[in-house]
Amino acid sequence: MSVNATIAVRSLSKWYGSWRALRDISLDIAGGTCTVLCGPSGSGKSTLLRCLNGLEEWQQGEVAIGGVAVGYKARELRRLRRDVGMVFQHFNLFPHLTVLDNVTLAPRIVRGRRRGESEDHAMHLLERVGVAEHAGKLSSALSGGQQQRVAIARALAMQPHVLLFDEPTSALDPESVKEVLDVMIDLARSGTTMVVVTHEMGFARRVAGRVIFMDKGSIVETGAPDEFFDCPCTDRAKAFLGDIVNR
Amino acid sequence: MAASDQDMASGLWSGADGSDADARPQLGPRQRWARRKAILQQAAVLLLVATLAVLLVRNTVANLQARGLASGFDFLWQEAGFKMAFSLIAVEPTSTYGRVFLAGLLNSLLVAAISIVATTILGFIIGLARVSPSTPVRLVARGYVEVVRNLPLLLHLLLWQTVILRSLPTVREAIGFGDVAFLSNRGLYLPAPVAGGAAAILTAAVMAGLAAIVVGCVVRRRARARGETPPRFGLALVAGGLVGNAAAISTLDWQIPMLAGFDYRGGLKLMPEFVSLVAALIIYNAAFIAEIVRAGVQSVGRGQKEAALALGLSSKLILRLVIVPQALRVMIPPLANQYTHLIKASALATVVGFPDLVNVFLGTSLNQTGRAVEIVLITAFVYLTLSASVALATSAYARRVKLVER
Numbered sequence: 001m002s003v004n005a006t007i008a009v010r011s012l013s014k015w016y017g018s019w020r021a022l023r024d025i026s027l028d029i030a031g032g033t034c035t036v037l038c039g040p041s042g043s044g045k046s047t048l049l050r051c052l053n054g055l056e057e058w059q060q061g062e063v064a065i066g067g068v069a070v071g072y073k074a075r076e077l078r079r080l081r082r083d084v085g086m087v088f089q090h091f092n093l094f095p096h097l098t099v100l101d102n103v104t105l106a107p108r109i110v111r112g113r114r115r116g117e118s119e120d121h122a123m124h125l126l127e128r129v130g131v132a133e134h135a136g137k138l139s140s141a142l143s144g145g146q147q148q149r150v151a152i153a154r155a156l157a158m159q160p161h162v163l164l165f166d167e168p169t170s171a172l173d174p175e176s177v178k179e180v181l182d183v184m185i186d187l188a189r190s191g192t193t194m195v196v197v198t199h200e201m202g203f204a205r206r207v208a209g210r211v212i213f214m215d216k217g218s219i220v221e222t223g224a225p226d227e228f229f230d231c232p233c234t235d236r237a238k239a240f241l242g243d244i245v246n247r
Numbered sequence: 248m249a250a251s252d253q254d255m256a257s258g259l260w261s262g263a264d265g266s267d268a269d270a271r272p273q274l275g276p277r278q279r280w281a282r283r284k285a286i287l288q289q290a291a292v293l294l295l296v297a298t299l300a301v302l303l304v305r306n307t308v309a310n311l312q313a314r315g316l317a318s319g320f321d322f323l324w325q326e327a328g329f330k331m332a333f334s335l336i337a338v339e340p341t342s343t344y345g346r347v348f349l350a351g352l353l354n355s356l357l358v359a360a361i362s363i364v365a366t367t368i369l370g371f372i373i374g375l376a377r378v379s380p381s382t383p384v385r386l387v388a389r390g391y392v393e394v395v396r397n398l399p400l401l402l403h404l405l406l407w408q409t410v411i412l413r414s415l416p417t418v419r420e421a422i423g424f425g426d427v428a429f430l431s432n433r434g435l436y437l438p439a440p441v442a443g444g445a446a447a448i449l450t451a452a453v454m455a456g457l458a459a460i461v462v463g464c465v466v467r468r469r470a471r472a473r474g475e476t477p478p479r480f481g482l483a484l485v486a487g488g489l490v491g492n493a494a495a496i497s498t499l500d501w502q503i504p505m506l507a508g509f510d511y512r513g514g515l516k517l518m519p520e521f522v523s524l525v526a527a528l529i530i531y532n533a534a535f536i537a538e539i540v541r542a543g544v545q546s547v548g549r550g551q552k553e554a555a556l557a558l559g560l561s562s563k564l565i566l567r568l569v570i571v572p573q574a575l576r577v578m579i580p581p582l583a584n585q586y587t588h589l590i591k592a593s594a595l596a597t598v599v600g601f602p603d604l605v606n607v608f609l610g611t612s613l614n615q616t617g618r619a620v621e622i623v624l625i626t627a628f629v630y631l632t633l634s635a636s637v638a639l640a641t642s643a644y645a646r647r648v649k650l651v652e653r
C-alpha cells in the first residue's frame with residue numbers, strides 16, 4: 001500500500017474515573033502489516049484499539065496514524081476516521097437499512113460518491129466477502145457470520161488505510177468464525193494494515209507479523225506469532241495461553 | 248365440530264386427505280382449535296353488545312315518545328338559524344344543521360391538523376435538545392418539559408387566551424410580518440389564495456402533480472429494494488410533479504389582508520380564540536412528544552452511534568440517518584396515543600369560545616333541537632373515526648419501517 005499507514009503510540013495512559021485502563025503504552029506498527037492484540041478479558045485491548053480511531057479520549061500520551069496526530073476536535077476526528085475502518089464484536093450494522101445501503105451510506109455521505117458508483121463498488125465488496133446475494137435484505141435479517149462479513153465490507157467501502165478489528169469472531173458460531181476469518185486472512189494477505197484483537201491463534205500464526213500480549217493495561221510481551229505461542233517469555237503470557245488452550 | 252375433533256384425535260383425518268406426506272397442512276390442530284375458540288368468543292361478545300344496543304335504543308326511543316319528543320336524523324336538513332364566528336365554508340343563519348355540522352367538523356380538523364404538525368416539529372426539537380451534548384441546551388429543554396407538562400392543559404389555554412387577548416396591539420397598531428401577515432388582538436391575518444373560476448382545474452392539476460410525485464417515489468423505492476438502479480422515469484415523475492405543482496401554485500392569486508376602516512379585509516382571518524387554542528395544544532403536547540423522542544433516541548444502542556462515528560459521519564448526520572430512523576419505530580405507538588389525545592383535547596375549544604365540532608354541534612345544535620341521542624352518537628362516531636384513522640395511519644407506517652428481528 002502506497003499510503004503511509006504507520007501507527008505510533010507514545011506513553012498512552014487512560015483512566016476511567018479513578019480506574020487506570022491503560023498504563024504508559026508505547027507501540028509502533030508498520031504500514032501493510034497485521035498485528036494481533038491478545039490478553040485476558042479486561043486487560044485494555046478494546047480501550048487501546050478504540051484510542052487509535054479516537055472513539056475513546058485519553059489523559060496522557062499521543063497517538064498518530066500515518067504521521068498525523070489523532071486529535072480531539074470533531075472535524076479532525078472525522079477526517080481521521082474516513083481512513084481508519086473499524087469492525088466491532090457485535091457487528092453494529094444499521095438494522096433499518098438494507099445490506100447494500102449499510103455499505104454505501106458512508107461513501108455517499110462522507111466521501112460524496114454518487115449512488116450508482118458506490119453501489120457498484122459495494123456489490124464488488126459484498127461479492128468478495130460472499131454475501132452479494134443478500135444485498136437487498138434488511139441487514140437485521142442476516143445470520144451473525146453474514147452480518148460480520150457485511151460489517152467488513154462496510155468498513156472496506158471507505159477504502160481505509162488501516163482496519164481495526166475488536167474481537168470480530170467472538171460472538172459467532174464455529175462455522176461463521178471460519179467464514180469471517182477467511183475474509184480477514186484474504187485482507188491481510190493483500191497488504192491491508194490491520195490491528196486485530198482476537199484469541200484465534202490459527203489466524204495469528206497464518207497472517208500476523210506480530211502478536212502483542214496485554215495484561216492489566218500494559219503491554220507485557222510482543223513477538224512473532226510462532227515464538228509467542230510456542231514459548232512465551234513471561235509467566236503471565238504462559239498462564240494466559242494455558243487458559244485459552246485448555247478452554 | 249365435535250365429530251371432527253374426534254376424527255382428528257383418532258388420526259383418521261390426517262390419513263384421509265394426507266396423500267402427500269410432505270405437503271404442509273393448512274393449519275395444525277392447535278391453530279385450528281385457537282381459531283375456533285376465537286370465533287366462538289367473538290360471536291358471544293358481538294351478541295351481547297348487539298342485545299345491549301337494541302335494548303338501549305328501544306328504551307330511549309320509548310322514553311322520548313312518552314315525553315312527546317321528536318327523534319331521528321331529519322333535523323340535519325332543517326335550518327339552524329345561527330351564524331358561526333369562524334368557518335372554512337360559508338355558514339349563514341339559513342344554513343342547515345348538516346352544514347353547521349360540516350363546518351364544525353372542518354374547524355376541528357383544521358385545529359387538529361395544524362396542532363399535530365406543529366407540535367410534532369416542536370416536540371422533536373425539544374426532545375433532541377434533551378439529549379444534546381451541550382449542558383445549557385439540555386437544561387433549557389428539561390426546564391420546558393418539566394414546567395409545561397406539569398400544568399393542566401386548561402391553564403395553558405386560559406393563559407394563552409389572556410396573553411393574546413390582553414397584550415396584543417389593537418388593529419391600528421397591528422404587528423406586521425413583511426406587510427403580508429398581521430397580528431392584532433382581533434386575530435391573525437394571513438394571505439389566502441383566491442379561488443377563481445379555474446379553481447377546479449387548478450385543484451385537479453395539483454392532485455395530479457402529487458400523484459406523480461408519490462408514484463415516482465414508490466417506483467424508485469421498489470427498484471432500490473430489489474437492488475436495481477431506479478429507472479429514470481421515476482425521477483422524471485417526481486421532478487415533473489414538483490415543477491408542475493410549483494407552476495400551478497405560482498399561478499394562484501394571493502389575496503393580502505388590507506386595513507379597511509376598523510379591521511383588515513381580504514385574506515384569511517384567524518380569530519384569537521383559534522390562535523390561543525392552537526398555541527396551547529402545540530405547546531402542551533410538545534412537552535410529551537419531547538419525552539417520547541428522548542426515550543426513542545435513548546432506546547437506540549450505543550454501538551449504532553459508535554459504528555457511524557467510526558465511519559466518519561458527523562453527529563448531526565448520525566442523528567438524522569442512524570438514530571432517529573431507528574428511534575421512530577419505538578416512538579410510533581406513544582406518538583399515536585399523543586395525537587389521539589390532542590384530537591380529543593381540542594374539544595376544549597368551547598372554553599375559549601372557538602366554534603369547533605363540539606361547540607357548535609354538541610353545544611348549540613343540541614340545545615336548539617334537543618336531539619341528544621342522535622347528536623351524541625354522530626359526535627362520538629366522528630371522534631372514533633378520527634382516532635381510528637390515526638391508528639391506521641401510524642400502524643401502516645409502523646409496518647413499513649418494521650425490522651426483521653432475529
Ligand SMILES: Nc1ncnc2c1ncn2[C@@H]1O[C@H](COP(=O)(O)OP(=O)(O)O)[C@@H](O)[C@H]1O
Binds near residue numbers: 016019021042046
Ligand atoms: N466505559 C467504561 N467505564 C469504566 N470502566 C471501563 C469502561 N470501559 C472499560 N472499562 C474498564 O477498563 C478495563 C479495560 O477494558 P477493555 O479495554 O474493554 O478490556 P478488554 O477489551 O481487554 O477485555 C476493564 O477493567 C473495564 O472494566
Ligand SMILES: [Mg+2]
Binds near residue numbers: 167
Ligand atoms: Mg474487549
